[in-house]
Amino acid sequence: MSSKLLDCRGLACPQPVIETKKAVEAGNDNNILVIVDNAAARENVSRFAANAGCKVDIKEKDGFFHLEITVPERNIIKTGDQAGAKTETPQTAGNVYFIATNSLGQGSPDLGEVLMKSLMVTLTQQDPPAALLFLNTGVYLAVEGSPVLEQLQALAGKGTEILVCGTCLNYYKLNDKLAVGTVSNMLDINTRLTGPYKVISIG
Structure with a gap:
């Protein structure tokens, strides 16, 4: 061999x-x-x-x-x-959400957090996304204490793939606090972005 x-x-x-x-x-x-x-x-x-x-x-x-x-x-x-x-993107239904912030929209951070939670709640009530990709401050949504942790866990249970940037977790010193999803890398994330799904960018 x-x-x-x-x-x-x-x-x-x-x-x-x-x-x-x-x-x-x-x-x-x-x-x-x-x-x-x-x-x-x-x-x-x-x-x-x-x-x-x-x-x-x-x-x-x-x-x-x-x-x-x-x-x-x-x-x-x-x-x-x-x-x-076997490394090809899974052929499941739904969109891919590219999330690079923990607050939705410009303006008040408090309002942005409320809107982000509203979005995640909405996603749980619809056909689940194929994947959620978290980068930069978006990784805060997938760690302990996240205001949308319950919604992300529900989506994961429905088959949504949750990929969390390992470099970002390391930068923000959140490596030990990941509560949902899989530590990922730019190769995996780019594979999802260039796959067969519609990509929706947030942040």
């Missing part, structure tokens, strides 16, 4: 995921060892690999995370026409 080493220490998000994606989709190696230096990269790479149908074994050594990725034999290809098929 062939193997590949990807040393992604020091690479900013989403580069570790991009490098892993390239290696998996190339279909040349049964085993890929990815080394990263932060928890966000560990989670993003691990989630990508799992979604691609790979087995992932994570070990921490000398302060770094070693992800041993085993690529299924069916993904080892000769023509390059099947690798990575």
Whole structure:
């Protein structure tokens, strides 16, 4: 079996995921060892690999995370026409909401919070969105104490994918406070933005 080493220490998000994606989709190696230096990269790479149908074994050594990725034999290809098929955007109904703020509209922040909650309540009463993408201060909506946490949990229960920017969580020191959704990266988010859905931007 062939193997590949990807040393992604020091690479900013989403580069570790991009490098892993390239290696998996190339279909040349049964085993890929990815080394990263932060928890966000560990989670993003691990989630990508799992979604691609790979087995992932994570070990921490000398302060770094070693992800041993085993690529299924069916993904080892000769023509390059099947690798990575499982990483495509899920084909579910609904729109994608790109939310880059925790307050809706300009003007009074208090009014903006009220309007944002009103929007989330409205979404729970309609066909659920395909995905909610939270960036910048929008990540505050997905953490502990969020005024719309109940609504987001309800949407997640209905199948809405909730992706929360890991770089933004880290910037605002909210890594340990995420209460709903999945820590994500710009590659995942851009995949949803360029997918088959209508994108609605807020903020």
